[in-house]
Structures are given as C-alpha cells and as structure tokens.
Amino acid sequence: MKLQLKAVTFASAIVATPIWAAGWTLESDRSHLAYGTIKKNAVGEVNSFTSLSGHVTQEGVAEIEIDLSSVETNIEIRNxxxxEFVFRQAPTxxxxxxxxxxxxxxxAVGETTTLDAASVLSLAGTEVEFDAEMFVARLSETSVLVSTNDxxxxSTEDAGVNAGVDKLMELASLPGITRxxxxxARLIFHTDEEQAATASEATEVVAAAAVQGDATAGKKVFRKCxxxxxxxxxxxxxxPSLHGILGAKAGQAEGFKYSTALESSDIVWTHETLSAFLTDPKGxxxxxxMQFRxxxxxxxIVNLLAYLQEEG
Ligand code: HEC
Incomplete structure (x- = not known):
C-alpha cells in the first residue's frame, strides 16, 4: 500500500505513545458493516455482519476482523x-x-472531518485494494465514530467471489445478481480515560507551540541546524534526522549512532524539553x-518549534 506515511508518523510523534495506541478498540455492538445486492435487476437487499472486532495498531492502521459466519441475509438457507459458496468457509x-x-x-470533541482511507479487504486469500472516503466524528474524549462518507x-470479480455468486444464482434459479x-460501514472505536487524557494533553502542548510560533521564521532559524x-x-x-522529533523519545532515530548520554536518557522531546535543550545543549x-552552542x-526557539512541527 502506498500511504500517507508522513502524516501517520507525525501523529505518532505527538506523544511518545501514539494517539491511536493499541488501546483503541472497536465496539462491536455499536458498529455496523453492510453490503447491498440487486437481483433480477430489480430487487435490492441489504446483507450485514453481526460480529465484528478490531482495533487500531501502533502505526495508525485500523484493522477490522469480520466474522463471516455472522453474515445476515435475512434468510437462513441463504446465509x-x-x-459455503461465496466465502468458501473462510472464518474471517x-x-x-x-x-x-x-x-x-x-x-476536538464534537468536531468532524472527512478523510481518505487506503483500504484493503482480504477474503479467502484474495486482496482487494480500494480508497474509501470516511467521515470521522469525535464523539467524546474516549470515542470516535468512523463511517463511510459515500x-x-x-467488484465481486476483484474480490474473487464471482464463482460463488454464479453458484448462488444457479441454486436460487436467479437470472442475475449484480457484480x-x-x-x-459505521465503526465506533473507544479507548480508556487515561489514554485519551494523555493524548489530548500532548496534542495541546504541541498545538500551543504551533500557535505561538511562526513557522516561516522558524525555517530561517533551522539554517543553523x-x-x-x-x-x-x-x-x-x-x-540524526529530526523527522518527527516533537513527541519522540530522545536518541531513537534508527540508523544513527548516538552518544550514550543521549541514547540512555529518558527525555521525550516536547515543547519544554526541546526549548531547554536548544537554549543550552551541553548544560x-x-x-x-552535539557541537552547538x-x-x-x-x-x-518558539519559531523553530513551529517549523519543526509543521515540516518535521
Ligand atoms: C555541528 C552539528 C550540529 C548542529 C549545528 C546542530 N546539531 Fe543537533 N545534534 C548533533 C549531533 C551530533 C547530535 C547527536 C548528539 C549525541 O548523540 O549526543 C544532535 C542531536 C540533536 C537532537 C536530539 C535528537 C534525538 O534523536 O534525540 C536534537 C533534538 C537536535 N540535535 C536539534 C538540533 C537543532 C534544532 C539544531 C539547530 C538549532 C541543532 N540540533 C544543531 C549535531 C548538531
């Protein structure tokens, strides 16, 4: 998948543990995934799955497991x-x-946005990639709603289920089922209070730096670095590369050989710690x-932080 890695890394850089740390889980009861079919060019039907589970990974990827045996077509024999034929007994x-x-x-709580999600559906050994525009609403400190916007x-062909659909048509003596x-989808994720609090605090700290500073002026300051x-x-x-430095733990950029002092410190680079460090690196x-006075x-410093936040 070719994805917005920069943005993802930025978000995970805001706090040492990413905003979407593993603590975000899908609420199965409040989530809903459905698909539609049209048979004989005329009869539309909705099928859905009653059992979903999922979470958001450390890297910021939502992973949803669909229990295929929970498919509800509203007719038992059709389920x-x-x-058997379309899902070929794949469990999930x-x-x-x-x-x-x-x-x-x-x-913030109550705010909404839309974004593009690069998605992959894996079913019985076939992977289909597609882009989906999603609508996102922050319901509370601890819950987020994500739903398809459109x-x-x-395509049943891309999903590798055409043969199964043929079989359904034959069994039900149907002249056609759309391909x-x-x-x-409506997905609700929640986390516990503690994690949400850490996340929003850290976001505020970084956001405050951005508001005060002037990134354009900060770009000039960065010439010294x-x-x-x-x-x-x-x-x-x-x-070392300063990519995603705000919010990162010190001494962790992969492939750079740090001094023991930096590598073994437990500094997290926030607005405060970076300001203190840049004022007097040795002290x-x-x-x-770092040979820098x-x-x-x-x-x-404030402008530089704004620049690092925007560009780093
Ligand atoms: C002469 C080279 C030099 C200059 C100029 C310099 N640095 Fe550094 N910087 C280093 C080195 C080398 C290290 C690694 C130090 C260590 O391992 O002890 C470092 C480490 C850092 C770190 C810690 C990185 C991490 O991964 O924890 C930050 C943050 C940093 N520098 C920011 C800056 C900024 C911002 C500027 C400009 C205002 C700057 N530095 C100027 C050489 C430099």
Missing amino acids: ERVI ARLTAEFDMAKVAGL MVFL TVPIT SACHKLKEGRHGVG YLQGNR GLKKDKD
Whole structure:
C-alpha cells in the first residue's frame, strides 16, 4: 500500500505513545458493516455482519476482523449458501484502513472531518485494494465514530467471489445478481480515560507551540541546524534526522549512532524539553555530542518549534 506515511508518523510523534495506541478498540455492538445486492435487476437487499472486532495498531492502521459466519441475509438457507459458496468457509475476512491520523488526532470533541482511507479487504486469500472516503466524528474524549462518507463499490470479480455468486444464482434459479456491491460501514472505536487524557494533553502542548510560533521564521532559524540535521526520515548527517522529533523519545532515530548520554536518557522531546535543550545543549544534557552552542533568543526557539512541527 502506498500511504500517507508522513502524516501517520507525525501523529505518532505527538506523544511518545501514539494517539491511536493499541488501546483503541472497536465496539462491536455499536458498529455496523453492510453490503447491498440487486437481483433480477430489480430487487435490492441489504446483507450485514453481526460480529465484528478490531482495533487500531501502533502505526495508525485500523484493522477490522469480520466474522463471516455472522453474515445476515435475512434468510437462513441463504446465509448458509453465502458462507459455503461465496466465502468458501473462510472464518474471517480482514479489512485494513490506513488514514491521515494527524487529522483524527487533532479533532476536538464534537468536531468532524472527512478523510481518505487506503483500504484493503482480504477474503479467502484474495486482496482487494480500494480508497474509501470516511467521515470521522469525535464523539467524546474516549470515542470516535468512523463511517463511510459515500458508498464504496467493490467488484465481486476483484474480490474473487464471482464463482460463488454464479453458484448462488444457479441454486436460487436467479437470472442475475449484480457484480458490483455497495458497502457501507459505521465503526465506533473507544479507548480508556487515561489514554485519551494523555493524548489530548500532548496534542495541546504541541498545538500551543504551533500557535505561538511562526513557522516561516522558524525555517530561517533551522539554517543553523541544517548543516548537521535533515528533516527527511532516515537521512542522517553529522546529527540524526529530526523527522518527527516533537513527541519522540530522545536518541531513537534508527540508523544513527548516538552518544550514550543521549541514547540512555529518558527525555521525550516536547515543547519544554526541546526549548531547554536548544537554549543550552551541553548544560541540559551532559555528555551529549552535539557541537552547538545553543539558541539565545526565545523567539527563535518558539519559531523553530513551529517549523519543526509543521515540516518535521
Ligand atoms: C555541528 C552539528 C550540529 C548542529 C549545528 C546542530 N546539531 Fe543537533 N545534534 C548533533 C549531533 C551530533 C547530535 C547527536 C548528539 C549525541 O548523540 O549526543 C544532535 C542531536 C540533536 C537532537 C536530539 C535528537 C534525538 O534523536 O534525540 C536534537 C533534538 C537536535 N540535535 C536539534 C538540533 C537543532 C534544532 C539544531 C539547530 C538549532 C541543532 N540540533 C544543531 C549535531 C548538531
């Protein structure tokens, strides 16, 4: 999948544990996944799944498991046939969706947004990739609603279920069943209070830095750093890449050899710790190897932080 990795990394950089840490789970009872079929070119029917489970991974990917045996077509014999011929007895299908987590993380309670989710449906060994526009609403500190904004259409051929649909037609003596299936989903995720509180606090700290600072001015300040630091992920020079540095734990950029002082510190780079470090690098953390005297003007630091938040 080619995805908005930059955005995802940004969101996970806001706090040491990402906003969408593993603590976000799908509420099966309040979630709903359905698809439509049209037979004989005339009769529309809705089928749904009554058992879903899922969570959001550390990387910010929503993973939903669909219990295929829970399919509800409203006719018992048809449920059995769908399970046998279309789903070919596969126990579950998996839906993964990756989206711009920064957008979700920044939502205040009561706010809504739409975003594109790069999604993959895996069913009985076949994977179908599709983009879905999702509507997201922050219901409370601890819950988020994600639903399809429009219908998503899946081709039965791409999903590898054409033969199964042929079989259903034959069994039910139907002249036709459409080969494009509209899908809608309503997913509600929740987390516990504690995690939500940490997440929103950290978002506020970073947001405050952004409001105060001027990123354009900060870009100029960054010239003092750019001889040694790049913002591109994984691009190390004399100093480590500063990609996603706000919110990251110190000394963790992959592929860079840090001093023991930095690597073994338990600093998390927030607005406060970065300000203190950049004012007096040697004084703040003894034994670090950054050959830089420090920034003397508070204003430079605030602007630099705004720039790092926007571009880093
Ligand atoms: C002369 C080179 C040099 C300059 C200039 C420089 N740094 Fe560094 N920086 C380093 C090195 C080397 C390290 C790693 C130090 C260590 O391992 O002890 C480092 C480490 C850091 C870290 C910790 C990174 C991490 O992954 O924990 C931050 C943050 C940082 N620098 C920010 C800045 C900023 C912002 C500027 C400009 C205002 C700047 N540095 C200027 C060389 C430099």
